[in-house]
Amino acid sequence: MSGKKPVIVVRDLYVNFYTYAGVVKAIDGVSFDALEGETFCLVGETGCGKTVTSRAITRLIQSPGRIERGEVLYYSRDGRVINLLELSDEELRRIRGKEIAYIFQDPAAALDPLYTIGHQIGETMIEHKTVKDWKEAFMKAVHVLKTVLMPDPERRVKTYPHELSGGMKQRSVIGIGLSNQPRVIIADEPTSYLDVTIQAQIMALLRKLKKERNMTIILITHNMGLVAEMCDRVAVMYAGNIVELGPMRRIFENPIHPYTRALLRAVPNPLTKIERLESIPGIVPNLIEPPPGCRFHPRCPHAIEKCKKEKPPAVEVEPGHYIACWLISGKVGGEGG
Helix, strand or coil: CCCCCEEEEEEEEEEEEEECCEEEEEEEEEEEEEECCCEEEEECCCCCCHHHHHHHHCCCCCCCEEEEEEEEEEECCCCCEEEHHHCCHHHHHHHECCCEEEECCCHHHHCCCCCCHHHHHHHHHHHCCCCCCHHHHHHHHHHHHHHCCCCCHHHHCCCCHHHCCHHHHHHHHHHHHHCCCCCEEEEECCCCCCCHHHHHHHHHHHHHHHHHHCCEEEEEECCHHHHHHHCCEEEEEECCEEEEEEEHHHHHHCCCCHHHHHHHHCCCCCCCCCCCCCCCCCCCCCCCCCCCCCCCHHHCCCCCHHHHCCCCCEEEEECCEEEECHHHHHHHCCCCC
């Protein structure tokens, strides 16, 4: 990616959930880099592991979930390389919310109904000591709401979540995330609960702020139109694995993995003309007993015997474009990153 430095590096990440029904093997060896100033997308069907992956970055996996192994390296502003999975809870809290912030999927659930929007933005700054007192926190909260284009921010800073529209709630949540000038924003389907007009405004706002502040955005979505509009690079996830990773335009113009091709045939592709949309046969597998080998093989029309027995390695088929598929690995050979 044109000499850009990594900010977040995830290596060989495994996450399990220990339920009464059995062990859910939710994330199975995920690896990727998010680079400075880019928008990196995790995309795939519901239940493929996008949100679990994003929450594992700063250990927001709650019981009965557990991060089994792996590394999440954060390249800090002062040049340190920090493995977030090895920090104490107190050390992690200093980074989470300040240097790495979240925009959660449901803004209504993310906001506390008992406190004003100004209080919730100010509380984040007070916690991380980026303001000296509550007076300064409320003054900065007004500025934050102006930054996220909240109408009448001087009045909205004193309002409660139930008094706001869906778009205003989403702007408030973005404001909380941006209040401490984070280096990384993790946005988990930030437009799911909004109509298309507000969606466009929110994404335009995130693009503007990313450019102004050189932020890295990790965007979780299943909206391929949003991917084409927002993202620099894309990781396509299926059943806890990344099956294809590469520059956004190459993923859309030259999808190689059978799942990526099926996914793009199932939705309108903004870069190509599709006569008829197709569905992907079958369903995402039960991850208590995931299929052996490639987890996509029960739904793949091109599966060979090896797909049913061995997990395919990721191979680089062109610069920065990686595929985990035995049909490709057999032709290219060797392992990629």
